[in-house]
Amino acid sequence: MSEVETPKALTGIAGWTDDRFHAARGMRVLMRKVFPDHWSFLLGEIALWSFVILLLTGTFLSLFFVPSMNEVVYHGTYTKLNGVRMSEAFQSTLRISFDVRGGLLLRQIHHWAADLFMVAITAHMLRIFFTGAYRKPREVNWLIGIVLFSLGLIEGLFGYSLPDDQLSGAGLRIFEGVLQGIPIIGTYAAYFLFGGPFPGHDIVPRMYIIHVLLIPGLILALVTAHLFIMVHQKHTQMPGLGKTEKNVAGQPFYPYFLAKGTAWFFFIFAALALLATFAQINPIWLYGPYSPVAISSASQPDWYMGILEGALRMMPAWEINFLGHTLTLSVLIPFALPLTIILGGATFWPWFERWATGDQSYHHLNDRPRNAPIRTATGVAAVTFYGVLWAEGANDVLADKLSIPLYTITWISRVLIFVGPAFAFYATRRICLGLQRKAAEELSHGFESGIIRQLPHGEFLEMHRPLSVEARAVAAAKKPVPALPRAGSEDVNGIPAPAGRGALGWLRARANSAFTETVEAPNGHANGHGEEHAAVGAGSDDAAGELPPGESH
């Protein structure tokens, strides 16, 4: 059969393994597992490979890092800090940077990889959301993704706080200040986490063990579950010719995806190595060791914490005092509300959508974002909400670069946080419907070829060409959302539809009518201008494989 003989050692090992684990059967299926090809499917892989790189580089760093807040006086390679008091954590980070060969490079790869990890998770989640890939049966993997994102936030915060430098120390101070503000348990939570008053001597070793053991372990377990579920449930696929809810098309894992995935890993690693070589990140020696008395202007956290920073900056000074207690809304609202809206919204969205559409079926074929206008508009509104908060997190830098007064920027963001998402929702919905209309038109009339033809009687007209079968399969992928019984509707016996009863029923009917909104497909060719198209079709040199226009319905 095959032209190569498998080396005897390999068949020996395979046989030995199968005799004990019954592995051949599973491997046989896995080797031929289909991986659909779409650029957006690589985003999750970036997150996966970044995590692998984080584990590799993090292990190296942990061999040299000293997670201790004992105070020492520095005398070392970075002479500008000679004689300065600092914690052993900061000193050992200086040592990694200046006295361990490759230490600076791996430290910078580690930091860049953490930022890329969060970028990739975010992009991957947006892809999943906008294509509806979270729908049944994949809701659990969607939830795992949200937990992974949240764990990534904490892991990143604790990781960049470990060196005990001025910048991250200010971040920890803010974190502690926010903790204190939590009603009833706040001061206890802060004292227990920090082992007493801020900054204490416990926070770095505690963050360290959480950062290197607890959270990576959780992430590793959840990533494993994420991948197992994905393999078990098989990939979704983008709509296209021959793609159905019943199949999945792509290239087999072995050897194709194995090679592609490996190449992708090397490219991601290479990109991080290049960044670490040429783009300095977190130069803690410039920030200096942490002191609770010092601060530098334009202090920004790593990008993924920017939304919290922006929320804190945007918030007006609201505080309630009652019965000898203080409720510090100017801290609590920014701390809790934005992430609750975004992560809570993401958590409940699949169930909300199912409730609003009444859709209980399986979905393996992704939606094009335009074909689900309410979902897409909600997603863009959420991105806008996030974006305004994120930009406000750098309001001092924006004020400086754009020469706009600082307070003006904050006031603009206070308005935009409400207006921006509303406008984004409205505009996105309109754009989606417009794109649907265009697809419907192209399906029935063909696309504008850009070729102008003059008819014998002098009239000019632009030739329309019918879509290719591939493009037609994509354009026709929109599936209508079934309408639920309207609120107040009655059956033949005059009994109101159960779904339409009460305030919740009314709400569901409203949501359903928004979800079912679609464009009317044009009437096809029986509308008086079929002749033009016939002429165009006849005159054009259709590529082989394109259907003649008459068959378009």
Place this chain on the structure above:
Amino acid sequence: MSDMEETEGPVPPRRVIGTPPPGGLLGDGSRAGNGHARGDGRGDVGRRSDESDEAEHFEGKLPTDPPDMARAKRAERVVALSFIIAFLAGCGFIAAYVGLEVHSVDATLRSNLALGISLSVVLLGLGFGALIWVRNLMPDVETVEERHAPRSDDKDRQAFQEYFEEGAVTSQFTKRPLVRRTLMLATLPLAAAPVVLLRDLGPLPGTSLRHTVWSPGRRLLVYGTNQPLTPAEFSVPGSMITIAPEGYQDNQDEMAKAAVILIKLRPGELHIPTTYNGGTLVSTMNWTVDNTIVAYSKICTHVGCPVALYEQTTHHILCPCHQSTFDAANGANVIFGPAARPLPQLPLAVNSDGYLVAKSDFTQPVGPSFWERG
């Protein structure tokens, strides 16, 4: 698959970037050159295999050779060249590790550059080689597998339910509530144990957030030089300096609460209202020196950053973290930003030696708000 047959398909035109890929699913005689007949040629939609043919996983043979052997030969050379470059760069990486010392900033930069570039080239060489390999050496195929609904069939579901119920009955769990309830009772304290075990993570806050180490007569030291200060030495209007309580200048925990900014204003600029909070005096002109020197807590009342920026023309104190802005001339009242309360004022006096000292501790808690603050 029984419907396999070897066909020598025509070589399709090269795909142009930006154009849609040729259609058709599965196996692909024409592109693979040497594929199997279930392929039936991409783009030839009319003969596309229908779904009932699709196996749960693709069981046919993968093609053995790429369609264009000349092109494959070129690709082979490119791949090999990439791997050779990666090998050389890898040797370079090790050489750079061995040959380039660190232990100075310049040497570290050189080492970082050499290690980083060589590592990047290794990774790029491997990645590029693997990519060319899979794209130009492996014959392009597309395979299809069938999906099945995850739902088990009714027989299995029913059997599961029956087993579950039988087991519950057999174990007596449902029949003997005494056993069931005492079991649950027994696990309750155990479930609470992890929370209890965390108690010694830290001391209880008590009233420690309400007090700092400032006490009557404690001298103000200039932070950094650790020298005490007389009003005469601090005579330039517009100045702002950071102050530590004597004896605690190196104590981070205490400095995180007790750090103070001392500001000198021109005569007549300072207008501190006399205000009370629940009967406690919290600000007054009497706590300034010469009606021109005033001390406020440096810890922002928002979330605790040090308020380090001072604009002398407007007397504004700005926190760089979240831009809470306080008016130094007017009791550090909040002008803008998320901070809800003025910076607490430290009562000042001059001792018999002429040095600036604290008259007392702050009369209200410094720093961020907390639940018990009131």
